[in-house]
Amino acid sequence: MIxxxxxxxxxxxxxxxxxxxxxxxxxxxxxxxxxxxxxVVALLVCVIIMVYMERKVAGHMQLRHGPNRVGxxxxxxxxxxxxxxxxxESFTPTRADKLLFTVAPVLSLCVSLLALAPISxxxxxxxxxTNIGVLFVTAISSMGVIGILMAGWSSNNKYALLGAMRSxxxxxxxxxxxxxxxxxxxxxxxxxxxxxIIESQANGWWVLKxxxxxxxxxxxxxxxxxxxxxxxxxxxxxxxxELTAGYHTEYSGMQFGIFYLNEYINMGVVAxxxxxxxxxxxxxxYLPFDFPLAHAFNDIMALKFMETWPAWxxxxxxxxxxxxxxxxxxxxxxxxxxxxxxxxxLRIDQLLKLEWKYLLPLSIVNLVIVAxxxxxxxxx
Amino acid sequence: xxxxYNYLKEVAFAFVSLANGLLLTLxxxxxxxxxxxxxxxxxxxxxxxxxxxxxxxxxxxHDENNEHKCTACTLxxxxxxxxxxxxxxxxxxxEDGKKKKVLDQWVYHLEMCTFCKQCIxxxxxxxxxxxxxxxxSCFDRSTLTKVLNRPGSKLKEKxxxxxxxxx
Ligand code: SF4
Ligand code: SF4
Numbered sequence: 008m009i010x011x012x013x014x015x016x017x018x019x020x021x022x023x024x025x026x027x028x029x030x031x032x033x034x035x036x037x038x039x040x041x042x043x044x045x046x047v048v049a050l051l052v053c054v055i056i057m058v059y060m061e062r063k064v065a066g067h068m069q070l071r072h073g074p075n076r077v078g079x080x081x082x083x084x085x086x087x088x089x090x091x092x093x094x095x096e097s098f099t100p101t102r103a104d105k106l107l108f109t110v111a112p113v114l115s116l117c118v119s120l121l122a123l124a125p126i127s128x129x130x131x132x133x134x135x136x137t138n139i140g141v142l143f144v145t146a147i148s149s150m151g152v153i154g155i156l157m158a159g160w161s162s163n164n165k166y167a168l169l170g171a172m173r174s175x176x177x178x179x180x181x182x183x184x185x186x187x188x189x190x191x192x193x194x195x196x197x198x199x200x201x202x203x204i205i206e207s208q209a210n211g212w213w214v215l216k217x218x219x220x221x222x223x224x225x226x227x228x229x230x231x232x233x234x235x236x237x238x239x240x241x242x243x244x245x246x247x248x249e250l251t252a253g254y255h256t257e258y259s260g261m262q263f264g265i266f267y268l269n270e271y272i273n274m275g276v277v278a279x280x281x282x283x284x285x286x287x288x289x290x291x292x293y294l295p296f297d298f299p300l301a302h303a304f305n306d307i308m309a310l311k312f313m314e315t316w317p318a319w320x321x322x323x324x325x326x327x328x329x330x331x332x333x334x335x336x337x338x339x340x341x342x343x344x345x346x347x348x349x350x351x352x353l354r355i356d357q358l359l360k361l362e363w364k365y366l367l368p369l370s371i372v373n374l375v376i377v378a379x380x381x382x383x384x385x386x387x
Numbered sequence: 388x389x390x391x392y393n394y395l396k397e398v399a400f401a402f403v404s405l406a407n408g409l410l411l412t413l414x415x416x417x418x419x420x421x422x423x424x425x426x427x428x429x430x431x432x433x434x435x436x437x438x439x440x441x442x443x444x445x446x447x448x449h450d451e452n453n454e455h456k457c458t459a460c461t462l463x464x465x466x467x468x469x470x471x472x473x474x475x476x477x478x479x480x481x482e483d484g485k486k487k488k489v490l491d492q493w494v495y496h497l498e499m500c501t502f503c504k505q506c507i508x509x510x511x512x513x514x515x516x517x518x519x520x521x522x523x524s525c526f527d528r529s530t531l532t533k534v535l536n537r538p539g540s541k542l543k544e545k546x547x548x549x550x551x552x553x554x
Pocket of ligand 1: 469471472500507
């Protein structure tokens with residue numbers, strides 16, 4: 008893809024255009040706002056697709072139709088729901104802590120949006136190209152629980168408090184194995200920069216060329232991140248049948264809507280991290296083998312045949328990494344939905360047992376094995 | 388060593404059983420045309436698929452001669468847990484001068500019926516049954532009180548029991 012147009016060309020072109028007509032600080036400000044809006048809009052479109060997808064997946068897995076009344080196959084159901092939420096009153100209970108109660112949803116939304124900053128969406132398409140990208144995301148995503156604790160505590164409701172406490176215990180434990188499985192890949196790639204990790208997978212995704220330990224790390228990461236998103240089978244923080252709605256029992260209207268949105272944004276972020284670390288982010292599929300058929304396949308995947316085509320067609324290839332990025336994103340999201348609608352909810356003791364007796368020891372052993380692989384040079 | 392083996396076995400078994408569940412839901416997901424059991428109710432009103440066993444309203448069975456089998460024994464009335472049935476009988480005189488109790492009105496209060504099927508089980512004559520009707524709501528409560536025996540219907544004569552010829 009050397010001769011083709013890159014995202015960095017586009018961004019440089021916009022930068023030069025803006026610089027030619029206004030002051031540097033203004034250019035900086037405008038670029039910040041435009042980039043942030045673009046990222047948030049892209050994510051919101053994903054969330055809309057995810058909500059529709061969740062309802063359809065849930066329906067079909069439970070032998071139902073899913074939404075099919077508002078619009079063609081229920082496509083406009085979400086918009087009807089949003090209008091309903093906007094029209095409803097955001098009610099604050101009398102004995103609730105008013106300030107914390109109002110701040111909690113906003114805070115958790117901000118935290119989950121912050122995690123978007125170092126994500127690499129495509130080659131050269133990254134908001135904040137930092138060398139501590141993955142570390143930043145792990146640090147930020149563990150802060151999400153503060154919003155939940157705040158909501159549970161300030162509602163002055165026993166269900167909300169119980170849900171929040173469970174969520175705290177859950178996230179504190181599952182952060183460990185999620186972190187360890189991330190470290191596995193960081194050790195293999197040798198960098199914390201998200202773009203760098205993706206570059207290191209140009210000759211095969213880590214889940215393919217990292218042998219068994221990378222597959223183990225992938226499975227452990229998927230389990231732990233499902234738990235971090237508070238999604239079934241780890242949705243103890245909400246647990247409809249026991250705690251009404253858990254930490255957001257007392258929320259109504261758009262404040263509830265924000266928590267709902269938040270769940271999907273978290274899922275999106277987690278899926279982006281998983282696809283960055285294990286499935287090669289925006290890298291197309293690559294077979295790490297050395298025989299002619301594999302080479303031909305890899306050339307097609309990398310759009311080699313387009314190099315000789317006229318320049319205006321190569322604009323199309325700009326979308327190719329995005330197709331892969333979002334494809335992997337929705338693949339992992341489908342996995343998480345599949346789990347949610349298949350498995351029953353765990354009890355709190357089973358949940359902690361799963362983490363401390365199974366996932367954590369296994370991921371430590373896994374990390375040691377990966378370290379041995381790297382020292383002995385066994386990986387591709 | 389044994390403990391480690393058991394530990395790993397447990398993990399492996401867990402994955403196998405989880406995979407079983409996942410495969411089942413995946414099968415449902417990829418073949419919705421086969422697996423979905425929800426009825427698109429108001430849309431398929433002209434060709435609904437309701438099971439024959441579905442317990443809707445109670446009817447008194449009438450044959451082609453407008454005869455039913457109810458002897459007005461009131462067992463169904465007594466079996467009904469919420470008094471949805473009223474058997475009103477009358478005395479008639481037969482040709483040979485005997486007085487006989489026959490059914491006058493079989494009153495069914497659909498508005499109180501819980502579709503529990505106990506009346507059907509109680510009836511010694513199998514005179515009543517439940518049909519699979521389900522669009523039972525209406526705007527006027529009084530229309531739900533029905534007389535089930537058709538006008539002019541009468542008790543079916545018992546077929547004469549012919550003694551078996553011994554061989
Ligand atoms: S179905 Fe039950 S409630 Fe209805 S009439 Fe028969 S015995 Fe009474
Ligand atoms: S319907 Fe059956 S149980 Fe009821 S009165 Fe008639 S014969 Fe007796």
